[in-house]
Amino acid sequence: MLVVMKAQATPEEIQAVCDQITRLGFRAHPLPGAQRTAIGITGNKGQVEAGSLEELAGVAEVIAVSKPYKLVSRDVKADNTVITFPGTNATIGGRDLAVIAGPCSVESREQVFAAAEQISKAGAQFFRGGAFKPRTSPYAFQGLGEEALKLLAEVRERYGLRIVTEAIDTEALELVDHYADVIQIGARNMQNYSLLKAAGRKRKPVLLKRGLAATLEEFLMAAEYVMSEGNYQVVLCERGVRTFADHTRNTLDLSIVPAVQRLSHLPIIVDPSHGTGKRNKVLPLARAAVAVGADGLMVEVHHSPDKALSDGAQSIYPEQFSKLMDECSQIANVVGRNIPRGIEVTETAAVR
C-alpha cells in the first residue's frame, strides 16, 4: 500500500499518517518526491485497511501496489533517487555519472596509494578496493581486513575520493560502515537476507551487486530488503551473469540497465571488469555501459595487474583508465549525461 500525500501537505500531517501506520502494526516509509511525498507501507501482517488512512488530513489517495517490490518501485517514487555525499560534489543517480575505480583488493599502502594517485588524476570521484574478499577457495588471499579499511580512509583523507568497499558479513559491515562511504554487498551475497537487512539498518548508501543467476525481480527484491529496513540509498550494479558463453568470465547483461530504470527509481551502474573478466574487454564494455544509459561505472584498475593478488587478468592499467574516462565522457555527453572530473571537497573532517 502507498499513501500519496497532497502537494501542500505539512510535515505534521505526514508525521501523523506515519504514526497511524505504525499504530496499525506496519512500517511507514516516507519518500519525498519533487511534487509531493508518498509514504510506503510495509509489513507482513496482511493488508493494511485503507479506510483508516484515507480520511487523515493531507492524504490525497491510498493506492495498492501490486508489484512484489514496493519501495523500490517507480509507482511509489516517480523521480530518480539521487544519492549525495555531503561536503562534496559527488552524486550517484543524477545527471553526473559516478565512476568508481581501484584495485580488486587492498594489498599494501604502496599499492593503494599508487592506484589512488593515478585514479584521482584521471578524474574519478570514487575509490574501490577490497578489504574483505569473498574467495572461492578458503586458501586464497582473503583480504587485509580492518588494516585495509584504514588505508582506504587515508586515501579519502589525501585525495578526497569517496570510498566503496565490500562487507561480506555482519561483522565486516560494522567496520565498513565505520570507515567507508558506500557499503558494497557482493554478488554472492545478493540473497544473504540477514546481511541485506543489517545493511538496511545503516545510513550509508548501499551498492548492491546483481547475483550471478538473479532475475530482474530477484535483484529488485534484494534492494527491497535493504529499503524495507529504512535505508533508501541503494545503488544497483550489473556485473555479468552466468551463461553457457565461454569467451568472457560472465555475460554482461546491459539490457538490465533500461529495464531497471523503467521499473525503479534507484540508480544502476555497471562493472565491466567482473562483467567480462578480461582486460581487453573492459574499455569497449565500459563505453557500451555509458551508451546504454548506466548511472555509473565500477572498474578495476591496478598499477601492476600482473602482480595483483586477485583478479589481475581483468584489471586495467592506469593509462587505459585515463583513456576510458576520456571516451566515456564523450559518450556520456551524447546521451545527455556528464562525467565530472575530480572530486571537490568543500567541508572535510567535520563530515565524518
Add this chain to the structure above:
Amino acid sequence: MLVVMKAQATPEEIQAVCDQITRLGFRAHPLPGAQRTAIGITGNKGQVEAGSLEELAGVAEVIAVSKPYKLVSRDVKADNTVITFPGTNATIGGRDLAVIAGPCSVESREQVFAAAEQISKAGAQFFRGGAFKPRTSPYAFQGLGEEALKLLAEVRERYGLRIVTEAIDTEALELVDHYADVIQIGARNMQNYSLLKAAGRKRKPVLLKRGLAATLEEFLMAAEYVMSEGNYQVVLCERGVRTFADHTRNTLDLSIVPAVQRLSHLPIIVDPSHGTGKRNKVLPLARAAVAVGADGLMVEVHHSPDKALSDGAQSIYPEQFSKLMDECSQIANVVGRNIPRGIEVTETAAVR
C-alpha cells in the same frame, strides 16, 4: 599437501605429525581411512616444506594435492564418508540411503505433528521443516524461528526422526546447532563464506545445497570451506540449477551425482522438490535420483499442500510419499543400495 601415514602408524605418531604441522603455521586435518590415516594440511601461508614432515616417524609419504579442493577430494580420503547418528541406525553415505522428508516450513504444532506422523509411518529416518526461511520478498512469511526449532525437537522426541533444518545466518546457526541433528545451508548461502566457516566450527553434520548457478568446482569448494574449519561431516545436495528451461522451476542436474562421487568422498543427496518445483514431477525424479546413485533424498511433504505457507505447489501428499518410498526402495535394491524403513533409537535423551 597431504601426509599419508603408514598403515601401522600409532596415534602418537599421528599426533606428532599434526603438532609439527601446527608449529609450521598450518592446520592439520587427520582423516582416518580404512587402511591408514591421511593428514590434510591447509592454510594460506604458501606451500608447506615437505622435508620437515617426511622424516617424522610413521610417515609413509608427503604428496602435493594439485586440485583446488583438498579435504573434499578422494585423493585425500579414498573411502566414502559415512555419517552416523549415535544412538540410532541412521546413516548418510553408506549402503543405506537417507530419506529426509517434511514440510517446507514449520507452521504450527498440528501441521508438524500431522506431517511427522505420516512420514514416520512411511519409514523415513529424517525430518525436515524450515524454522528460518530465506524468502525472495521481505514481506513473505519468514519462519517461526526458535519456536519452530522447539517443535522439531519435540518431533524427534516423539518419533525418533533426526532433524534437518536450515541456518540462514550465524545467529540462526547457534540455535539450529542446539536443537537439530543436521545443519542445512541453503542454496542462496552456498557462497556465504562466513556462514560456511561458522558451520565448520560446529560438530553437527552440515547439509550443503548447491547454489543455483554453482559449478561442480564451486560446489566442492564450498564444502571445502566447511571442512577447512574442522567439520568433516558434510553432505552435498543437488536441488536444481537455473537454466532457460521453463517447464520446471529449476533444472535438476542428476549428472552431478556420479561426478561428485568420482571426485569426492562426501555423500550427495538429491532434492526433487526444489529441483522441479512441481508436485507431479517429484516422484519420477526421486526415482531417477535413486537410480543415478544418489546417497539419499530430500522431499517436501505436506499433509495439506494447498494451505502451505510456502512452496505448496511442490509439496507432495503423504500418500504420494508412501508410494515414493516403495518405488525408490525397489530401485535402490537394483543399484545395490537399501532404504531402511524406520529409525531405531537405541539410546535416547542421553544423546544430546
Add this chain to the structure above:
Amino acid sequence: MLVVMKAQATPEEIQAVCDQITRLGFRAHPLPGAQRTAIGITGNKGQVEAGSLEELAGVAEVIAVSKPYKLVSRDVKADNTVITFPGTNATIGGRDLAVIAGPCSVESREQVFAAAEQISKAGAQFFRGGAFKPRTSPYAFQGLGEEALKLLAEVRERYGLRIVTEAIDTEALELVDHYADVIQIGARNMQNYSLLKAAGRKRKPVLLKRGLAATLEEFLMAAEYVMSEGNYQVVLCERGVRTFADHTRNTLDLSIVPAVQRLSHLPIIVDPSHGTGKRNKVLPLARAAVAVGADGLMVEVHHSPDKALSDGAQSIYPEQFSKLMDECSQIANVVGRNIPRGIEVTETAAVR
C-alpha cells in the same frame, strides 16, 4: 480446432468430415483413439467455422484447442502413440521400452558388424549409426553417406535390428527414408522447418532430438511441424541442453520426460551419451532415464571407443552396454515397463 467423432461413427462419416474440412481450405488429420476418432484441423487461414462441421453425421462435438501445439497435444489424442514396426515385435511408446544402440558414425563394415553383433547379443532391438554427420568443423569426418546406409541395411538383414539414422538435409532424407526404419532429425536441425516438413511428408517414423536451447514448447512445436504434414509417428528425444554447468558436455534434463508425457501422446526417449558426453556417466544416467519413465534409450556403443572417428569419449564398451541392459531391465520392471530382449522378425524382405 478438433472434431471429436461419436464412438459409433462409420469410416464413411469420418471421411465426409475430412472432405468438408478440405473443402473449407484446411487440412484434416484423422487420429484414431481407443474409444473414438478425433480429427485435427490445421491451416493458417484463420479459424475454421465450427457450424458447418457440427451438423455432419457422426460428429460428437467441435472444440477449440487453445495450446499452440495441436496434433501433438493430449487434448487431441488421449492415448499414447505406439509406433509399430510391421513384421517385428519392436514398438516405441507402448509398455516395452525401445533401446537404440550403436556407434556414433558408421566407419567401416568391420566396425559396424562388430558393434551390431554385440548389441544384438545384448538384446537391443534398434541399431543406430551415423551416415551423415553434422560436425562443428567443415574439416572433420562428415560420414560415409550412402555407403554407410547400405551397411546399415545389411545389419538389418543379418541381425533383424531396426535401423535409426540421421538425415541432415532434404537430400539425405530421401536416402535415409529409403534405407532406414526411423528417420532421425538431429538437435541442430530441430528448428530447420523445411527439413521437418519434408520429414512430415515421409511415412517412416521420425525421431526428433531436442535442440540445445529448446524450451518444452518449442520442442513440441517442432514435432507439430512434422505432424502437420501428415506423419503422425514422431518420437521425441531428450539429449541434454546447454547450461553453465561444465562437468558434463550438456546438462541432461530428465524432468522433460514427465513434462512431455503430461502434455503429449508422443513417446519420448533419452540419449545419455550426448546428454553427458562422458562414458562413465552413461550407465547411471541411463538407469535414471528409465526410472523417470522414459519410453526408451539411445546409447552410443563402440567396440573400440578410443579409435572412434567421432564422439569416442562418450561411447561405452559392449560389455558396459550389456550391464546397462541388465540394470535398466530391472528398473523398467519397477516402473511397470519392460525391456524386451532381442527382436523377433516374423516377416522379412516383403516388408520393404
Add this chain to the structure above:
Amino acid sequence: MLVVMKAQATPEEIQAVCDQITRLGFRAHPLPGAQRTAIGITGNKGQVEAGSLEELAGVAEVIAVSKPYKLVSRDVKADNTVITFPGTNATIGGRDLAVIAGPCSVESREQVFAAAEQISKAGAQFFRGGAFKPRTSPYAFQGLGEEALKLLAEVRERYGLRIVTEAIDTEALELVDHYADVIQIGARNMQNYSLLKAAGRKRKPVLLKRGLAATLEEFLMAAEYVMSEGNYQVVLCERGVRTFADHTRNTLDLSIVPAVQRLSHLPIIVDPSHGTGKRNKVLPLARAAVAVGADGLMVEVHHSPDKALSDGAQSIYPEQFSKLMDECSQIANVVGRNIPRGIEVTETAAVR
C-alpha cells in the same frame, strides 16, 4: 595450413601454388591482404605436406594454423574484411558502419514502401524484410516468398537501398541469391551445415546470425563452413542468446563483438531488436552496440508495429529510428567510426 606469399609474388606464382594445393587433393583459398596474399589450405584428408609447397616460387613461408577455424582467423588474414557493394558507396567492415533496417516480414507493397521511404530518409543504406519466415508454429504466417523478394527488388530500384533477406533452405537460397544483395542465414539455421555450404557456393555476401546457444567457437566455425566453400564475404551478427534472464526475450551479448574482432577479420554487427525483443530497449542497446565497436546494426522498423504480422512488439517506429541514427552517429564518431547517411548509387541497372 597457410601459405604466406612474398610481398612481391606475382599472380602467376600465386596461381601456381593454388594449383599445386589442388593437385595434392586439397582446396586453396587465396586471401589478398594489404601487404601480401596468404593462401589458406582446407580439406579433410589429413595434413598437407609442407615440403612440396615451401619450395615453390614466391612462397615466403608455410605455417600450421592450430585453431579449429582457419579461413575465419586473423592468423590467416590480418586486415579486416571489407565488403563492398559495387556501384554504391555502401560497405560492411570498414570505417563506415552498416545500418540495416526494415520490417520483420514483408507483408504488402504498401507496408514495404512506407517503411522503405522512411528508412531511406533516415539515411540507412540497407533494407531488410523477411520473405521466408522461420516460425515456431507451422500455423503462423510463413512469409510471402518470391512475391516478397520482388517487392524488395523494387525497393532497391526505387530507393537504392541494398537488400538483406533470409534464406531458410536451399530452395529459398536460390531465390534470395537472385533478388537480394545479402543472403541472411538465421539463428535457427546457424548449424544447418548443408545450407551454410550452399551459401558458401554463392557469390553474394552472407549475413550469419549467431545461434541461440552458440559459443564463440561454434559461431566462427559456422562462418568457416561458408568460407570453406569459397565465399569469403561473411558478416557475423550477434542477436542475443538464451539465458535464464526473463526481462528481455534474449540476452544481448555485446562482449562477443570485441571477442570476434580479436580472433577474426570478419565484420560483426548487432541486432538489438531480436536481442531484446522489446521496443523500448532497442535504442539504448543500439547505442551500446555502436559504443562497443560493432561494424553495424540490424534493426526492425515498422510504420505501424501494432499491426505487424510478426515481431511487432520489438519493432520501432520510424521516428524512433531517426533518433537512433542521430544518436548512434554521434557515438560512432567517438569511437572513430562513421555512419554514412544515405546510399549513393553510381551505376544502376547494369550492376545486377
